[in-house]
Amino acid sequence: MTAAPPILQLSAADYRYPRAEAPTLTGISLDLPAGAHLGIVGESxxxxSTLLSLLLGLTSPTRGAVLFDGQPRPSGSQRVLRSFRRSVQMVFQxxxxxxxxxxxxGSIVGEPLRSLRVGDTSERSRMVAEALDSVGLPGNAAxxxxxxxxxxxxxxxxIARAIAPRPRLLLADEPVSALDVTTRVSVLDLLRTLGEERGLAVVxxxxxxxxxxxxCHSAVVLQAGQIVERGSTASILGNPRHPYTQKLVSSVPRLPAL
Structure with a gap:
């Protein structure tokens, strides 16, 4: 079976904030296949967040490259960026x-459609209704x-706002940290289902x-701006190799045996 081609690639990317003494990110390389779900973990x-900003196109690496569909990520005018913005959407914390x-x-979910000039008024209304239905909200929610x-x-x-333009990549920044435990499970189930049904890559x-x-199918572990471990989520959590990853895994609370 042929592996899906990467939708997004980072090649030896560094990022240094202006006037900072040291880079925030150093030597970050990632290949994200279409439809894959990748977790980025690490302490505060x-x-x-800086890596997410690079993926979203809000910042550019000070060294290295970011490729989308094998091509340098577009830059320049809003017209040039519009296709990329439609393909990559964000869910905030x-x-x-x-x-x-x-x-x-309805106006909130339709905002990216208007900004990206997707369809006419009638088509945008239909896409808003479809997005709200996809996330399980009632018909009168709009x-x-x-x-x-x-x-x-x-x-x-x-999430409906993010999927309304029908992106190919969804970036999520701590999307369940502000929710209670039961709600976290339902929102994660929703993200997984949407990813599978729509062929969305998710970071x-x-x-x-x-x-x-x-x-997530796979994960990378960040420590002080560098990737110290990567692999399938099961292997990283079940058999962490780097001392930092071992520390993270050991800090997860576990219920005592009855």
């Missing part, structure tokens, strides 16, 4: 602050406001190893 300050309370849900929904439902709205940044295990 490891460089996870906090469903309470990432949604504009003054907009209806006319309501974020404050009328629970935290888990708000994160479903955020999830998380300090929660159990969340990574529930969603």
């Amino acid at each position: 300050g490891a460089g996870k 906090d469903p309470y602050s990432s949604l504009d309370p003054r907009q209806t849900v 006319g309501r406001y974020p404050h009328e929904f629970s935290g888990g439902q708000r994160q479903r709205i955020a 999830m940044v998380s300090h929660d190893l159990s969340a990574v295990a529930a969603l």
Whole structure:
């Protein structure tokens, strides 16, 4: 069976903030096949958010390359960037602050479609309804406001906004850390189902190893801006080799045997 070609590649990428004494990221190389689910784990300050910013195209590496579909990631005018922006969408950590309370849900989910100039008004309305249905929200959700929904439902709205343009890559920054345990499970199940049904590649940044295990096929472990271990999620969590990974795994709380 032929492996899926990479949708996104980082080649020996470094990133140094202006006037910083040391790089935040050093020598990051990644190949993300189409449809794969990758977890990026590490403690606070490891460089996870900076790496996500590189993948999203908000920053460019100070050394190395970022390739999308085997080509240098586009830059320049909004017209040139529009196709890339449609292909790569983001789910943020906090469903309470990432949604504009003054907009209806329909307007929020349709915002990237308008910004990216996808379809006409009728087609955008249809795509909004499809996205809301895909995340399990009721048919009348489009006319309501974020404050009328629970935290888990708000994160479903955020996911609907991200999938509405029909991207090929979904980036998620700690997407369940602000949710209770039961809701976390349902949102992770939703992300996994959407990824499988739509052939979405998913990259999830998380300090929660159990969340990574529930969603991701493979994982990389970041320490001080460098990848210290990579492989299948099962092998990394079940048989960690690097001392730092061993420390992370050993810190996961476990219920005592009865």
